[in-house]
Amino acid sequence: MATKTLSMHGSAGIGKSWAAPTATFISKRPARPGYSEVDASEYSDSEDVLRAKVVCMADLIRASSNFIVYSGAGISTSSGISDYASKTSAKVPLAKTGFSAQASFAHYTLVELYKMGMLKRWIQQNHDGLPQKAGLPQKAINEIHGAWFDPTNPVVKFSGELKGDLYEDLLAWEERADLCLAVGTSMSGMSADRVFTTVSEKAAENQDGILGGIIVNKQKTQYDNLATLRIFADINTVFEMLCEELEIAKPTPSQYSRCTFENQPDAQNDRFTLTRYDRKGRRVEEGTEGDCVLDLSVGSKVVLLSGAKEGTRGEVTGTNREGHYKIRFMVKLKKTGSLRPIERTLGWWWIEAAVNGDVDLLPIVNVGGRRKNSK
Incomplete structure (x- = not known):
């Protein structure tokens, strides 16, 4: 029983x-x-x-x-x-x-x-x-x-x-x-x-x-x-x-929308000044000012900073209806070794985390030029 x-x-x-x-x-x-x-x-x-x-x-x-x-x-x-x-x-x-x-x-x-x-x-x-x-x-x-x-x-x-x-x-x-x-x-x-x-x-x-x-x-x-x-x-x-x-008020679900940043005047151009991070996407010590600028405008080149595909480069292709960033990466196929494009999405909440200095390492940073992906 x-x-x-x-x-x-x-x-x-x-x-x-x-x-x-x-x-x-x-x-x-x-x-x-x-x-x-x-x-x-x-x-x-x-x-x-x-x-x-x-x-x-x-x-x-x-x-x-x-x-x-x-x-x-x-x-x-x-x-x-x-x-x-x-x-x-x-x-x-x-x-x-x-x-x-x-x-x-x-x-x-x-x-x-x-x-x-x-x-x-x-x-x-x-x-x-x-x-x-x-x-x-x-x-x-x-x-x-x-x-x-x-x-x-x-x-x-x-x-x-x-x-x-x-x-x-x-x-x-x-x-x-x-x-x-x-x-x-x-x-x-x-x-x-x-x-x-x-x-x-x-x-x-x-x-x-x-x-x-x-x-x-x-x-x-x-x-x-x-x-x-x-x-x-x-x-x-x-x-x-x-x-x-x-005894808490019942929340009211609503349609998701991107937040705005008072301290990011260039955000409408998809550029973000991240004073809590260095150019390699690492969070700097408290009291230190970082020098990371993340450009997510269409055509910008980025690189993955962690995960199985760390080092893979991609290109920002735009945003979806909710404002999340679409990025096209070129990845190497295991069987043939040839490259194929895949699209990944960067959620807007990662931008919020970056502006607030909430995470130890950013998922991406920019890379210079318009070079082809190395992976």
Whole structure:
């Protein structure tokens, strides 16, 4: 009975008379074939049980000193981003392009928790940039599986390697976290799942100050019995209730738009004076003035400063509808050694981070002349 309670409610449900979640969609197909045998069926807590669980969730967040979020595709489905693991026919219309998708209520609520000092780090499996569109600064997120808006961090395939600095950051927060909220992720055995499993195992061992893990997902996961709290419900509904329990104003999602800079008079010409960085894109010491000017006007030449393609050169070709920069890089094909063009996007929030001096190393800097790419 205790094992069943753990899988349905988490350890917080032991001794409580919470009803079992009911099935809302039945499937015998695995959610992620080859990674986990958990099927794609979906479940829902009753309204009274859900309310009780959200009260518990709010209490855990208040008690936490190092609360982190580990998000998967499920947090973005209401924004029109497809979810590989979900097999239900109850789909929302997909965004015409993932680059134009807008942040959901859940994204905005988590950003509000960050601004309030409650949320310390966001580990993001998705590539969609929706946390940043909701207002999360780039310095607060680890896009561990790749990012559409970071040319140094292309999407990582299942068999690929994680970016070194991001993996080190993941390990640091694995050790630091006292509470991890896994939201919208099937947690089918990816390396990054450790940020949830480690803190949950510490809680099971009653380590001092460790609160464990919360899972919010309609589908079962292989780690349900590790959770301190297990919630089966619509993600946005959970966060609406959480706002009420934490007594914070419910955020209003809006269309993403670029910010403006009072101290960047040449920004309309796509040129930015970055006094916190040197010409190699490295952040200078506090009190020192850097000499980096980043020119992102059409035709400007740039070079990648990190990642597997470090040193690859590209050319700015324009901006998309939201104002993010499009850059064409020439990359070498492994089989033939020939060059082919690929387009990558630099999210506007990287410009915000650069102006504010938020990151240690910029993703790109300019290179002189209009030389052909060296890679």
